[in-house]
Amino acid sequence: MFDSMVLPFDGHVEEFLRLIRAFQILILAAETGAGKSTRAPLAMLKAGLGGNRKIGVTQPRRMAATLLAHWVSDSNGTELGGAVGYQIGKEFEMSRDTRLVFMTEGVLLAQLQSDPLLMRYDVIVLDEAHERGVNLDLLLALLKGVLAKRSDLPCQESTPKVHLSDTAIPGLREQ
Numbered sequence: 001m002f003d004s005m006v007l008p009f010d011g012h013v014e015e016f017l018r019l020i021r022a023f024q025i026l027i028l029a030a031e032t033g034a035g036k037s038t039r040a041p042l043a044m045l046k047a048g049l050g051g052n053r054k055i056g057v058t059q060p061r062r063m064a065a066t067l068l069a070h071w072v073s074d075s076n077g078t079e080l081g082g083a084v085g086y087q088i089g090k091e092f093e094m095s096r097d098t099r100l101v102f103m104t105e106g107v108l109l110a111q112l113q114s115d116p117l118l119m120r121y122d123v124i125v126l127d128e129a130h131e132r133g134v135n136l137d138l139l140l141a142l143l144k145g146v147l148a149k150r151s152d153l154p155c156q157e158s159t160p161k162v163h164l165s166d167t168a169i170p171g172l173r174e175q
């Protein structure tokens, strides 16, 4: 099944890619159904972001992580577990080819224990960031430290990007 519907995000792909390359943190705010959760990760995948490492997308709910992985994998025309995969708890559909991973916030928090600089990713998307759950708040605090440390790495490609998806995040600008 190929997802061919035109969504609001589609008119802003080039601008989005320019901004995500230019800035270390990008906040994407658009109405529900605009394509934030599906088209934005797919656009990054198609543009070659995550080429060296991976694009990781967190979701507050397990169901969203698996549904999005299936949907985006189909939209990309690849098998689940190929270019697009997911990880929820210990369950995963991934392979050496996987460049875009949908996961729960808990998975990223667990990975921070063993990989404190998240070297396996070059883009991290915190989707549904406006919900400000406990895990998300913890991730925001920890990622702030990761961004500061990884921006010291010499090559541009090694600087991770954090893309906070969804509506405005109260308090973020003051941090």
Ligand SMILES: Nc1ncnc2c1ncn2[C@@H]1O[C@H](COP(=O)(O)OP(=O)(O)O)[C@@H](O)[C@H]1O
Pocket (backbone or CB within 6 Å): 005, 007, 030, 031, 032, 033, 034, 035, 036, 037, 038, 039, 067, 068, 071
């Ligand atoms: N699992 C799915 N099944 C059917 N349609 C879907 C699914 N996921 C996304 N879509 C389609 O993609 C559109 C964009 O969804 P999404 O990227 O989740 O929007 P946003 O994150 O901006 O709210 C939806 O309006 C819907 O038409």
Ligand SMILES: [Mg+2]
Pocket (backbone or CB within 6 Å): 036, 037, 038, 127, 128
């Ligand atoms: Mg969404």
